[in-house]
Amino acid sequence: MSEGEPSYIDYEAFLDPEFSPAGFANSLVLSTNNATDTPLDLSTPLSRVLFDLQEIDTHIHGLTTKSALSLLSHTQDQTAAAEHILQETGTQITSVTQGYERLEKEVLQKWQAADEARIAAENSLATVRLARAVARCLGLGRQLESQVAELTGRTTAPAMSADGATTSTGKEGFRALERAAITILHLRQMFSASSEEDEGYGLDRVKVTRTLRNEFVIPADNMVKARAQQTINRFSLSSPMTTSGQSSVPSSYKQAREARSRLATAAATLYLLSPIPKGVVTTSDYKPELLLSTLQGYMQTSIITSANGLAKALSQLPTMDRALADISTRCQDIVGLESILRNIRPPSHPLLSSTANDDQPAPETETVGSTQANLLQPLLQALDTASLPSYFWRSLASSLTSRVQEIINRGGVSARTLRSNRDRLKAEIKDCVMRASQVSATNLLAEKGRSGLDMVVVGNWEREATVMVSAVIGPLSR
Numbered sequence: 001m002s003e004g005e006p007s008y009i010d011y012e013a014f015l016d017p018e019f020s021p022a023g024f025a026n027s028l029v030l031s032t033n034n035a036t037d038t039p040l041d042l043s044t045p046l047s048r049v050l051f052d053l054q055e056i057d058t059h060i061h062g063l064t065t066k067s068a069l070s071l072l073s074h075t076q077d078q079t080a081a082a083e084h085i086l087q088e089t090g091t092q093i094t095s096v097t098q099g100y101e102r103l104e105k106e107v108l109q110k111w112q113a114a115d116e117a118r119i120a121a122e123n124s125l126a127t128v129r130l131a132r133a134v135a136r137c138l139g140l141g142r143q144l145e146s147q148v149a150e151l152t153g154r155t156t157a158p159a160m161s162a163d164g165a166t167t168s169t170g171k172e173g174f175r176a177l178e179r180a181a182i183t184i185l186h187l188r189q190m191f192s193a194s195s196e197e198d199e200g201y202g203l204d205r206v207k208v209t210r211t212l213r214n215e216f217v218i219p220a221d222n223m224v225k226a227r228a229q230q231t232i233n234r235f236s237l238s239s240p241m242t243t244s245g246q247s248s249v250p251s252s253y254k255q256a257r258e259a260r261s262r263l264a265t266a267a268a269t270l271y272l273l274s275p276i277p278k279g280v281v282t283t284s285d286y287k288p289e290l291l292l293s294t295l296q297g298y299m300q301t302s303i304i305t306s307a308n309g310l311a312k313a314l315s316q317l318p319t320m321d322r323a324l325a326d327i328s329t330r331c332q333d334i335v336g337l338e339s340i341l342r343n344i345r346p347p348s349h350p351l352l353s354s355t356a357n358d359d360q361p362a363p364e365t366e367t368v369g370s371t372q373a374n375l376l377q378p379l380l381q382a383l384d385t386a387s388l389p390s391y392f393w394r395s396l397a398s399s400l401t402s403r404v405q406e407i408i409n410r411g412g413v414s415a416r417t418l419r420s421n422r423d424r425l426k427a428e429i430k431d432c433v434m435r436a437s438q439v440s441a442t443n444l445l446a447e448k449g450r451s452g453l454d455m456v457v458v459g460n461w462e463r464e465a466t467v468m469v470s471a472v473i474g475p476l477s478r
Helices: 011-015 021-032 043-066 068-152 169-191 207-233 253-273 289-315 317-342 376-383 388-410 412-420 422-436 462-476
Strands: 438-440 455-457
Touching (some): 043 068, 169 253, 253 289, 289 317, 317 388, 376 388, 422 438
């Protein structure tokens, strides 16, 4: 409504954002009636509302009539602008549609064809990789088969020595142990591939490789480990000893060198085939459990056999000289074992990365807990000792005290004989320990190319002799 034009309508009330129809109607009824009247007169407020509506309608009609031309002109302009926008939009839509069709033809269809080619190429590459892995796996299988045949002596052609003479393949077959172990490690690595980037991924889906693993590789693995363990368990550098302490048949340089070669090969084989704990990636963190358990078993067998033999000899003193000679021989084998292991470096492991310390030469002596520069250190750490002979004598002494005590408690002739020959036993046991320290230079220095029958003294074993004498003579003095 234009300014100055009279009006009975309260436009401000109607235009208020908080306008309430119910409140307006209530105020209109109360203004035209008395709240206490019964009934209320609603015709007056209704007429007021109808009058206001008629007034507003008249006002709208007047404004529309007065501004019709300007409204029509504005509407016409809006309609023309909308038509122009629609026309321009249609043109742009047509252009975009044509561009998309051209893009689809020139790019999308070509991309689809290229993607199909990519998928085909990836599948072909995976097939080629798998075929190469299968071929390499079969090649390693054939290589392992020849190595196993060499181990078991089933080769058709006789082996040739360096001077051209034929040798027994079965006798020399132990040299294939380490090569077979490396082949088995490569096969293990291929069979354990877990990602597409690893060589051998997917071999478990190929029947021929599954058959190869289950029917040949696993049995060959067990056979190689058993052969290496057997070699260590049978290790001996010393010949049988007479009652005077001298070798009845001295060990020759050739025999000592062959025994050392067998032990070195077997130890390297078990080192390689020992399981690798999860998370171990360097040789410094690697503990060859299979090798350690075999060497510990060798030590325990020597200790138990010696303890049983000496306990039996204590009950039958005429056999004491022979029992002590046998114990001395076993200790000399342990001295030789320690010397050989000290001079054997851990072989290069195909599945582990080497450390900087692995490139340094192995020192002659090391403290327990140092970096593993030879195969002796892990064994010393496992046994918690600084010397294998010392461990042998102390373990043997710890098991003898109770056995001597049993003989004394039983009484009889055996107990009286032991008591009466106490001084003799003391001298013989001490002599046994000291005799065990005299090892043939041939046995100890075979790896250096020295031969001969000279005896060399290894270490000072006075303390071990005292421990052994106390273990046997101590219960007799009570």
